[in-house]
Amino acid sequence: MxxxxxxxxxxxxxxxxxxxxxxxxxxxxxxxxxxxxxxxxxxxxxxxxxxxxxxxxxxxxxxxxxxxxxxxxxxxxxxxxxxxxxxxxxxxxxxxxxxxxxxxxxxxxxxxxxxxxxxxxxxxxxxxxxxxxxxxxxxxxxxxxxxxxxxxxxxxxxxxxxxxxAPAAYRAPRPAVALDDPGPYVQAYAAHPDRLTALRRLTSETWLMARARHLHAAYREHRGESPDTHEHLRRWDRLTATAFIALRRAERGRPVPDSLLPDLAAALHADREVFAVRDEQTEPPDPT
Structure with a gap:
C-alpha cells in the first residue's frame, strides 16, 4: 500500500x-x-x-x-x-x-x-x-x-x-440548509422493539451526522464565513462517542445512558440556530 x-x-x-x-x-x-x-x-x-x-x-x-x-x-x-x-x-x-x-x-x-x-x-x-x-x-x-x-x-x-x-466552468454552490423536525426520527429509535439493533443503527447515524456537520462548517469557513460552530461540533463528537459506548455496553448486557436520545434530539434542534444561513439560499435543491 x-x-x-x-x-x-x-x-x-x-x-x-x-x-x-x-x-x-x-x-x-x-x-x-x-x-x-x-x-x-x-x-x-x-x-x-x-x-x-x-x-x-x-x-x-x-x-x-x-x-x-x-x-x-x-x-x-x-x-x-x-x-x-x-x-x-x-x-x-x-x-x-x-x-x-x-x-x-x-x-x-x-x-x-x-x-x-x-x-x-x-x-x-x-x-x-x-x-x-x-x-x-x-x-x-x-x-x-x-x-x-x-x-x-x-x-x-x-x-x-x-x-x-470535469466541466470547463465551475461555480461553487452557496451554503444551504434544510432541517426537518427531528421528533419522528428520534421517536422511531426510542420505540424500536430491538434495542441492540436500534443502537447499532444509531451509532452509524450519529457518525454520519457528525461528519456532515463538520464538513458543512468547514465549507462555510472556506468561503470566509465564520458561524460559531466549534462548541456545537464538539457536542456532536461527544454524542457520537456516547452512541458507540452505549452500543458496546448493550452488547455486553450492561445498561446504557438514558440521556442518549434526549441529547440527540437537543443537538438536532440546535442545528437550526447554529447553521442558520442568512441572506442566501436556505433550501437546497431536492436531490431526488
Whole structure:
C-alpha cells in the first residue's frame, strides 16, 4: 500500500463522498471537495430494520456531484464484474465505483461486514490500481487512505461504476440548509422493539451526522464565513462517542445512558440556530 498525496480532509467524509472528493481536488483545485458539504440536510428516509436513516443512496451523491463539485457523470454502468471493470478502465482514465465492503481486500471490513463503499480504479501494468480515501476507525482496525495494486480478479463487483468528466466552468454552490423536525426520527429509535439493533443503527447515524456537520462548517469557513460552530461540533463528537459506548455496553448486557436520545434530539434542534444561513439560499435543491 502507498498513501496518495491528497489535500482531502478525509475525516469529514463518508465512504461514498471520500472518492468523489479525490476527483474533485484532482481535476479542480485543492479543497474543492469541501463543497460536498455545501448543503446540510436532515431529511430522514426509510432505512434498514424499519428505522429511518439520514444516509442517502450512492445515486444521490452521484447526481449531486455536478452542482456541488463540478463532476459530470458521463456514463453510469451497473453490476460490472472485475473483468468488465478492467475493460472499462482501458477507455477511461479512472473509474469511480461502488461495491460491497465484504469483497474489498484493502479494507478491514473484508469478509466481515457488508455495506456500500466507493473506490477509484484504473489499469496499471496489467493490474488494478485502487485508490480509496476513506478514513475511519472500525471494529476490526483502522481504515486509512491509500493506493493498492491488486490482481483484477480480487476486485469486487461494481454495483455502480461511473465515468466522470470535469466541466470547463465551475461555480461553487452557496451554503444551504434544510432541517426537518427531528421528533419522528428520534421517536422511531426510542420505540424500536430491538434495542441492540436500534443502537447499532444509531451509532452509524450519529457518525454520519457528525461528519456532515463538520464538513458543512468547514465549507462555510472556506468561503470566509465564520458561524460559531466549534462548541456545537464538539457536542456532536461527544454524542457520537456516547452512541458507540452505549452500543458496546448493550452488547455486553450492561445498561446504557438514558440521556442518549434526549441529547440527540437537543443537538438536532440546535442545528437550526447554529447553521442558520442568512441572506442566501436556505433550501437546497431536492436531490431526488
Amino acid at each position: 502507498t498513501a496518495p498525496a491528497v489535500t482531502v480532509r478525509t475525516g469529514m467524509l463518508d465512504c461514498i463522498q471520500a472518492n468523489l472528493a479525490l476527483l474533485a481536488d484532482r481535476w479542480g483545485e485543492p479543497l474543492r471537495h469541501l463543497a460536498l458539504g455545501a448543503h446540510l440536510r436532515f431529511r430522514p428516509r426509510p432505512g434498514p430494520d424499519g428505522l429511518p436513516t439520514v444516509d442517502p443512496p450512492p445515486q444521490t451523491h452521484i447526481r449531486q456531484a455536478r452542482a456541488l463539485i463540478g463532476l459530470v457523470p458521463r456514463h453510469v454502468h451497473h453490476d460490472l464484474e472485475p473483468e468488465a471493470l478492467r475493460a472499462l478502465s482501458r477507455r477511461t482514465p479512472v473509474v469511480y465505483a461502488v461495491g460491497d465492503t465484504h469483497d474489498m481486500p484493502w479494507l478491514p471490513y473484508a469478509g466481515r461486514a457488508r455495506m456500500e463503499h466507493s473506490f477509484l480504479v484504473s489499469g496499471e501494468a496489467g493490474e488494478a490500481c485502487v485508490e480509496d480515501a476513506y478514513d475511519n476507525e472500525t471494529a476490526w482496525g483502522p481504515a486509512r487512505p491509500g493506493r493498492w495494486r491488486l490482481p483484477w480478479e480480487q476486485l469486487p463487483t461494481a454495483r455502480t461504476a461511473v465515468e466522470f468528466t
